[in-house]
Amino acid sequence: MSDVRWAYAINQWDTNIDSFVRTREHERAFKTASISGFPGVELTAESFGAWEPLGTPQQLADLYGSVEKFGEFLSSCAIEAVSSYVYDPAVGFEVEMGRGPDPLDPASVEQIVRTARWFADALRRLGGSVLVVRAAPSAWQTGALSAEQIDVLARLWNAVGEAIAADGIALGLHVDFLSALRLDDGISRLLEATDAEKVGLAIDTAELAIAGIDPVALYRRHADRVVHVQLKDARETVDDAEASTPHAEQFIRTEGGARKILRWFYEPSDERALVDFEGFVGALAEHGYRGWIVVESDQSPHPAESTMVAGWYVQKVLRPILEGARVAG
Template sequence: MTDIRWGYALNQWKPQFDDFVRREQHERALKTISIAGFEGVELTAGTGRWEPLGNPQQIDANFGSPEGFREFLAGCGVDAVSSFVFDPQQRSSEHLTGPLSPLAAADASAIVDKAAWFADALARLGGTVLVVRPAPSAGDIEPLDDGELDRLAACWQAVGRATSERGVRTALHVNFLSALRRDDALDRLLDRTDPDIVGLALDTAEDTVAGIDPIRTIERHGDRIRHVQFKDALAIDEANEYLQPHAQYAVLQRGGTREIPRWFAEPGADDGLVDFPAITRALLAARYSGWIVVESDQSPHPAASTLLAGYLVQRELRPIIDTFVRTPTSRSAS
């Protein structure tokens, strides 16, 4: 039986590091998410006092414990934290560590420890998935060879085992800048990992910007998808600018040579390139069960984006799922 739950990502409310730090701001955002029809919230890992929701230590400092934070969520009409997005290349003031690389064997144990730290808290917050950035950006390293893919696989296998022990899945999130976009690197990495331990996070906008039809990803890797992020794309990286050094800033943030003002938007945005009803049907055909987290990624109007996305989910996407579940042939197939 298909069991899909809907969540929303908080990242769009924090365009600058010192924004979105007050509890009343969090309360307003969470209540907006709730009234838009979402039952869970996705958090992005961060460090320091400017990230009060960014990691277990900061959650303890601001809410007493994960259980205290979950009570706060319930008071805003949100049931759970669906997922945490974890990038090991971010520094951590809580651990006094700089960027860690999954390509460096010496960093693997520290990455596993941090992943387990997040997974412990996530399980207490009702969540099920740790979404991880599996590799550096393509423009910052040479194409991945077999030895490097072996190291990536060993790192994420170890992470997957650690999170599984805590009831949390690990899902690789490949953004459009990722080194895993080159050649068949993602397929080669998935071939090196256990599907029961290391899954894939489908991001509809990242695929689309990369020139990949998300439905193709579902058809190729449907049995590995453990998490889904729905956001729209407003442009495609047709010139392969992801291969530029420091593309995180020159391409993603500054828009590249075309000066794209915004790569991403909420589902259903004007001029959006993603066909969400078709992708929803493809996920159902692949028997996907789990969270679908909607996001807008730095929307200039976060509350409006949330409500617009909620309208699309309630009026178009949920009915597709309900029809699928009610259809006898669909039930027997699943």
């Protein structure tokens, strides 16, 4: 086992629209990730302008002077790269806080490709390698995807994957727990419809577990397509009926739904874990996974503590599994 790099997702530090806007706050987050054993960070694409200074390449340049100067700032915090950007086409960047194009509209391909290239170019300059995209709309919006809808998505993501490959960036389809792809074996259907040379899969352990999908089994099924891994934990599941609640992004994910779930995600090794991280990393080792592994803890009330706890677990438990496989190999 070789060529695995570890990163930490910065989204847990950005808990409110005005809570993570100054460089000194970024410095604390980046240095905490570094001392916890993570040489990379993952960013999330957002369109809140100055309130999301890491949300787009333009915002990075506005705050730090240029994308390259932001890279220099990362280096000063002992961070080697931005591993990945997470991009949802529904987020609009033409107008601040705007609505993005519909991935199920064939006329949206050009705009989504253009935006993906924007982020891919920044990733290339920041040492990253994967653009992680929300692969499909939510279940409540579409229900199970038809063959025609799968075909539209496949054409879109094939075009995006081909375009960003020019920057040396891979495409990873991300499936969250509200995604329409949770229904009717949508993940496998979309992967079968796309070009394996252009389109990969990003495995997010907690999102899948909440959706009732075993991330270990899914990885084993599609190991040859996996280009990116995100590790986080969960305690609760959401069935198809709950995921189909109208406006589930707000009512379920943000407000906790009828059960009033206060927090969906936790750092790996949480004591009430749904995810078998040791089994999952063992499967990565077995199949020779190469790429970034990004650790997350969305919604943590103590982001620095969560980062350090996760760092200990990675260094003392997960990395030895990978390194043991490398020695045995």
